[in-house]
Amino acid sequence: MPANDFGNKAISEISRYQVGNKHICRGGARLGIYFLKNGSAIRHSKVIYDRTGSSIATIKEKEINWEDIFAEASWFHWSGITPGISKEASRECLLACQAARKMNIKISCDLNYRSKLWKCGKEPCEVFPELLAHSNVILGDLATLYNMLGKEEIAPNYENCYSLNQYYKEIVKVCPNLxxxxxxxxxxxxxxxxxxxxxxxxxxxxxxxxxxxxxxxxxxxxxxxxxxxxxxxxxxxxxxxxxxxxxxxxxxxxxxxxxxxxxxxxxxxxxxxxxxxxxxxxxx
Structure with missing residues (x-):
């Protein structure tokens, strides 16, 4: 979080819901934000991102000691947005997953890929496979997951358990901890x-x-x-x-x-x- 009033307010906001904050690092220039235009009936919602140069996108190597943090943890969750916003954030996400796996901590991922935010210098299929291979729980639709793993395009029928099972078997081959x-x-x-x-x-x-x-x-x-x-x-x-x-x-x-x-x-x-x-x- 940036060391300014926006960062202070963000920490205050999560604290009111009893979310711990002692491991938050203060640094970087700004807090990433987004603007939402709410949809209604037939009008869809629209999001405008303003996250360039945010604190998490400019995080420095070794700024976070993941093993110290995970000494008190039993679960680590990462977002599919994070590795895409910068090469620094991508590196840090992988270091966190590696440390969590080494310490036998459960790892979960929300594969919420956002094309407008992908700026790490590599294609998603070059970044996600190693991260997903560490993960025990992955939230995502099968078509997106196949795409992020660099596999063929699919159109899963979620009513057909047999075909779903075939897709799951293929995913487990490349995500052994799933x-x-x-x-x-x-x-x-x-x-x-x-x-x-x-x-x-x-x-x-x-x-x-x-x-x-x-x-x-x-x-x-x-x-x-x-x-x-x-x-x-x-x-x-x-x-x-x-x-x-x-x-x-x-x-x-x-x-x-x-x-x-x-x-x-x-x-x-x-x-x-x-x-x-x-x-x-x-x-x-």
């Missing part, structure tokens, strides 16, 4: 009306969730992060694999009703959606 591969299934009626479900490869098995509706949508951004957070929570809590996926789908659904980046939801509220309580009646 245990779970969840995918969000989104069916967009309009920007304001979404249907959400999920499918997950789980240690050789294929698990599917029920598809549920959310209408009207308040804010779609952050719903993938909520899904990923639900997967991580469920696995850490050792939930049944079906419950892991159902919890993630419920968390994502709930985030569609919350404005802003953070899914301000209680466990009780997410569990209620898991159980099919979509009535939205006032709780008195």
């Amino acid at each position: 245990e779970f591969l969840p995918t969000t299934l989104r069916y967009s009626e309009s920007a304001s009306h979404q249907k959400i479900g999920g499918v997950m490869y789980a240690k050789g098995n294929i698990i599917k969730s029920e598809v549920k509706e959310v209408f009207p949508v308040v804010d779609r951004l952050g719903t993938g992060d909520a899904f990923m957070a639900g997967i991580i929570y469920g696995l850490i809590e050792n939930l049944d694999h079906q419950e892991v996926l159902d919890f993630a789908v419920a968390a994502s659904l709930y985030k569609h009703t919350i404005a802003g980046d953070v899914n301000v939801a209680s466990l009780e509220e997410v569990h209620a959606i898991m159980k099919g309580d979509l009535s939205a009646l006032i709780k008195r």
Whole structure:
């Protein structure tokens, strides 16, 4: 984070949600930002990025001692955005994954590739394979994952478990540490009306969730992060694999009703959606 008021405010914001901040490094010139034009009905949302020269993009080698940080950790999560924003960030992401693997820490990835942010000097298929090979949990759709691994183009049918299993087998060959591969299934009626479900490869098995509706949508951004957070929570809590996926789908659904980046939801509220309580009646 930059050592200025924007950096201070960002740290203050995450602290109010009990997220630890003692390992945050202060440096760099600025905080990366983006602007969102919210869609509605048939009008799609639009994002404008302003992240050039951000602190994370200009991170210096050895500025972070990953082994010191991971001494207190059991799980490391990286975003597919990070290795693409600069060669420095790409290097640091790989160093973090290597340190986490060496220390036998679980590694998860949200493969949220953004073409407009890819500026590391290499093609995605030159960067992602080594990073993904370290990862135990990968969130992403199969077509994108195949592309990032430099494999052929595919058009997976998520209703066909046999063909899905063939794709998963190919991925495990190049991602030997992979245990779970969840995918969000989104069916967009309009920007304001979404249907959400999920499918997950789980240690050789294929698990599917029920598809549920959310209408009207308040804010779609952050719903993938909520899904990923639900997967991580469920696995850490050792939930049944079906419950892991159902919890993630419920968390994502709930985030569609919350404005802003953070899914301000209680466990009780997410569990209620898991159980099919979509009535939205006032709780008195």
